Amino acid sequence: DAKTTQPPSMDCAEGRAANLPCNHSTISGNEYVYWYRQIHSQGPQYIIHGLKNNETNEMASLIITEDRKSSTLILPHATLRDTAVYYCIVRVGPGTSYDKVIFGPGTSLSVIP
Amino acid sequence: DGGITQSPKYLFRKEGQNVTLSCEQNLNHDAMYWYRQDPGQGLRLIYYSQIVNDFQKGDIAEGYSVSREKKESFPLTVTSAQKNPTAFYLCASRSGTGLTYNEQFFGPGTRLTVL
Numbered sequence: 569d570a571k572t573t574q575p576p577s578m579d580c581a582e583g584r585a586a587n588l589p590c591n592h593s594t595i596s597g598n599e600y601v602y603w604y605r606q607i608h609s610q611g612p613q614y615i616i617h618g619l620k621n622n623e624t625n626e627m628a629s630l631i632i633t634e635d636r637k638s639s640t641l642i643l644p645h646a647t648l649r650d651t652a653v654y655y656c657i658v659r660v661g662p663g664t665s666y667d668k669v670i671f672g673p674g675t676s677l678s679v680i681p
Numbered sequence: 682d683g684g685i686t687q688s689p690k691y692l693f694r695k696e697g698q699n700v701t702l703s704c705e706q707n708l709n710h711d712a713m714y715w716y717r718q719d720p721g722q723g724l725r726l727i728y729y730s731q732i733v734n735d736f737q738k739g740d741i742a743e744g745y746s747v748s749r750e751k752k753e754s755f756p757l758t759v760t761s762a763q764k765n766p767t768a769f770y771l772c773a774s775r776s777g778t779g780l781t782y783n784e785q786f787f788g789p790g791t792r793l794t795v796l
Binding site: 602604609610612667670673674 | 685712714716721722723724725726729731735737739740769771773784785786787788789790792
């Protein structure tokens with residue numbers, strides 16, 4: 569199964585862009601990359617996902633390298649409420665009976681006033 | 682309101698007792714998942730189910746059991762065989778099992794403490 573690696577922690581100044589990197593060098597051609605975040609003691613919240621192309625929604629942008637071995641989540645204007653653990657995860661076996669997502673330890677983002 | 686409910690939020694049990702954690706969803710989702718989270722760690726997959734009456738082991742299934750008799754319910758039993766059951770347990774569901782995008786929704790979690 570594909571695995572992801574992320575830095576354990578990052579800081580970002582309030583109002584600045586937060587760029588969170590993720591490596592997924594063993595990702596297969598049909599495996600999606602998803603980003604979730606978890607505020608302390610709550611269930612994770614979906615942010616964005618992608619397969620090959622860059623994606624943007626109201627929360628964030630996702631930049632995927634051409635070889636798909638890494639991606640970056642961008643929070644364009646970080647606020648204090650964005651302080652959370654961010655998970656870059658891979659969905660494996662899409663469309664099969666083994667369809668599942670694999671979580672890693674994530675990146676703890678601290679937004680500093 | 683549509684969503685996933687887990688009850689109770691906090692649960693205490695004595696060592697050696699089996700305990701069942703509830704997970705119910707009214708989102709009409711096909712797939713359901715159970716994760717375990719330890720302090721400072723990510724989520725680890727225990728069991729998952731793509732369809733009623735079928736489920737698969739995740740990465741840490743030993744000491745746990747599940748059933749999927751109804752689409753909306755996916756209870757998790759933590760048995761006495763689970764050596765270190767104290768953890769935060771999260772249930773999730775997702776619509777569809779095809780190749781198209783489908784977001785995974787999480788419940789609020791149950792914090793189990795075994796004394």
